[in-house]
Amino acid sequence: MRWGRSPRWRPSAQRQRGHTVFGFRSHPRPRLVADRVYLRYPLLSDWRAWAELRDASRAFLTPWEPTWPPDALERNAFRRRLRRQYLEIEQDRGYPFFIFDLADNRLLGGVSLSNVRRGVTQAGTVGYWIGAEHACQGYMTEAVCAIVGFAFSGLKLHRVDAICIPDNRPSRRLLERLGFEEEGRVRGALKINGAWRDHVSYAILRDDPASPVPRPRPVEAAAARQRV
Template sequence: MIALPFIRNNQGSLRGIRVCLREPSSGDYKAWANLRAESREFLSPWEPLWNEGDLERSSFRLRIRRYQEESQSGTGYPFFIFRNSDNRLVGGITLGNIRRGVAQSGQIGYWSGAPFAGQGYMTEAMGLIIPFAFDQLRLHRLEAACIPNNARSTRLLEKAGFQREGLLRSYLKINGMWQDHFLYSLLENDRRMINSKVAR
């Protein structure tokens, strides 16, 4: 797993070397809608079916409101990923479904715009959100799920130190079909072991 310096400032952002993770705002609508529209064919196999009005400004406003509610309640922390060199939106990553009590866990989900896939931006974003989850939120376990034939996502998770735990049968309805998913997890102790090996 790649360890990167990060700063979460008052604007709710995590800044790395090439990318910055920032909480979405209403002013991001145009960049978000354009990138999602441009990437529709690329993203469709890995996402739920898009509704007719998904890219409308009114839908985006509802999305932002939901993001704010999750962040305020501590159940989710959504981020847009911006490239530091030109402040261009390249994708999104979310730490969601946070459970406290005896669980202390959360789930990571992510998407990349088609023009920016395979350039390492998501790897760096993952390297920013993992320490945020463990060091600032004090979570114990992170989970992520991906469709078995999504080789790009599988490589991303394994590069970040996640371990495959098993197969979730008919787990999520993706692209109009119930699909199996691999379940991956990363524990706080896993990260410590990885970091200690890197330090050697």
């Protein structure tokens, strides 16, 4: 596979000493930029675009996700979600990003690095979703490539893993194109759309020689974890 320019990141202009988000200390907010998309942390002001995209994509997304609660798309639920996510950033446990079209700033979907484990593990789990109208256009390939590069060069992780339902062929092909290796089946791994489902486990290592994932320069990197 041929790749365009490597993803890169830069801090948001919103980084200010003493500024807090949901009561948590501010961090430099990495902005990951690829050929056609850029990634940044979600903000409360994204709620309406997020809710509209998720609602329009409900039938497309629900077969692959946990059952949506009744208030899933409401503003207060979105606010609670952001509070949890910013706490995870504060604790170096997770890094959520929204995906935007570089040309017109449209919200396309989301990608996250969660369950970050330090110590002797140095690993994280990538997950992602995309709006129905934006699927199968290569946007998610760029986004996952960017966040994996960020995990390796920015957060200095050794391993990134992912799991997906066996019959989710588009998701499996995406991971395989990016150099993730299939590692086996995890029985009853997650309750998806009301039923416990087996998942296929994939992983990629920072030093995998066959990996096509570009390694962006660690410009602002610990960027994600440095306190101000």
